[in-house]
Amino acid sequence: MGAGAIGLYVGGMLAAFGATVAFAGRGRTLESLSRGLAVSRLGGFKAELKPHQYRAGGVMALAECDIILFCTKSGDTAQAASELSGVIRPGAAVISLQNGIGNVDTLRRCLPQCDVIPGTVPFNVVRMSPNAVHCAMDGQVLVGPGDASRRLAAAALNSPLTVAVRDDIEAVLWGKLLLNLNNGLNVLSGVPLRQQFEDPAYREVLALAMEELLGVLDAAGIQPVGATRTSPRLIPKILRLPTWLYRVVARHQLRMDESARSSSWDDLVAGREPETPFLNGAVCRLAEGHGMRAPVNRMILEEVDRAFAQAQSPRLAGRELLVLMRQLSQ
Template sequence: MSEQAPRIAIFGAGVIGCYIGGCLAAAGAPVTLIARPRIHDQIQASGLTLTDWQGRNQHVDAQALTIALEPEALAGQNVILVTVKSGNTVDAANAIAAHADTDALVVSFQNGIGNSALLREHLPGHEVLQGMVPFNVIAQGQGRFHCATEGHLALEESAGAAKLIERLSAAKLPPLLYPDITPVLWGKLLMNLNNAVNALAGIPLAEELADRNYRRVLAASIREALQILHQAHIKPARTGKVLPALVPTVLSLPTPLFRRIASAMLKIDPDARSSMADDLHNRRTTEIDFLNGEIVRLAASHHLRAPVNERIVSLIKAAESQGKGSPKMTGPELIQAVLHR
């Protein structure tokens, strides 16, 4: 990588990509956003406005960014942050192979477990690192993106990432570095099992987590996942305030006690919803196969079953196929569909 400021491309600049890319650009990094037409047109018209729950409020003019629709814009970039949906990882890898310089650093900031392995398989000439985004970002329209929850980016350790780390730190997104990031990914995935519960509920995250019925479903999903991980000899890392093994117990507490013990879980912007809820709302394919589906696949690989997560996957896929947005299931309805079948 060049000694000068690295040129950074965000490949798949959706909600997360626009927020990270916008923060980097606001801190002076040369950033190229490769986005779909809807996002592209918003940014061209309004620039980017970036806010967060701690008071960040920054605006980046469209003229301060390079905004592209096609992967040809990857040429000449020093760092490529991949933020496409997990189902599009192979297509992204093929585009990088076709258009990017071979010495470009590639970083996956995607949901799920196996994206960096896929990228490495298809990009043997590139250094590929795994990253993790713990926070929730809300798209508010007209180029406005709001970070609604806390958390630090995570990044696999590498000397080749020094300039990127410097730029992320300058953008007030300092990453935590890990020699082995896999346990962190599994810890994040456990917390991301709530994406589906929130999508099925169709209400803000704070409202959902304040309802014990929804929490009981989430607790069952995480408890089952922990059992499967144990059988697979995988120990997830702690990524929040509570040890993974204790999360189901805490979620199952009566609401007044839960509010006292887990107040940090409820420090969420009142409008925040999961990315999967946004996908259902916008009639897009969700990442359910790379979240709850990951637990189902891991169970099958060890000749086990994950019935709670299987049922949640089925409910999300049914909602996708109906194309009507969230089914807006009540807590008792979700308990009946997931736990009492």
């Protein structure tokens, strides 16, 4: 459900290795899928799928599916779930592969007849064209426990797509949110992710935003679990290392193409609504609920809203952003 970058990549990889896959999309994407789908990933893997290797259409294309991978933008969750509710077969499972916090609660409220399972995709996928996607980083699809999750993992077993079933998925979602705090920052910088992470000033701004979230999670009694190999509490420290040492310590995380950008950047370019209300905004709401403030995340949220209103990145230099953020965090 949702034929964006993540939906096309995960679905395309499964279809390339024999799974029966249907895409629910619209407009230009559907027209393009009628000609085929190209999926590729870091390391050289490429697959050119022909239209007969999958189904594509509106939401009715999912009527016979027993596992729905829910991949819409967070702001579209309620509407898409409402559309799906009249179509989905009894007993079908819905696995959320969305960014942000709160989507699973919305899905459970809108689809009470379904087994809704939390999940996350902690790696970057670039939309190269309406029917071509490229995974620009290493990583696993992480999903909560359940029969549908085990079946999904089995379907991906012989492919380069790795699906890991995690009993601690709720804590993983908060750990993933920590990483997603960079999405809005990538919009403000206007540069590819690799270039952004080479700049110690951008890294410091991200570290400040992450420390706000970690402080709020402590107040809420929530213990985040890393969506990657690195402990969430170590990430701000690693970001503050000298650049030469950061490259050594974070070499696995830096295994990304020069083209890699955040999904929020893709949303800006495509003229969609920003997801930062479900990312940095989630930090602000949790902070307010515990009598705290999150000024760095609030500033990122507001600056991203301004960028989307103007339909362009402000391309703020790292040092410029850092001066603003340090003033806020004092």
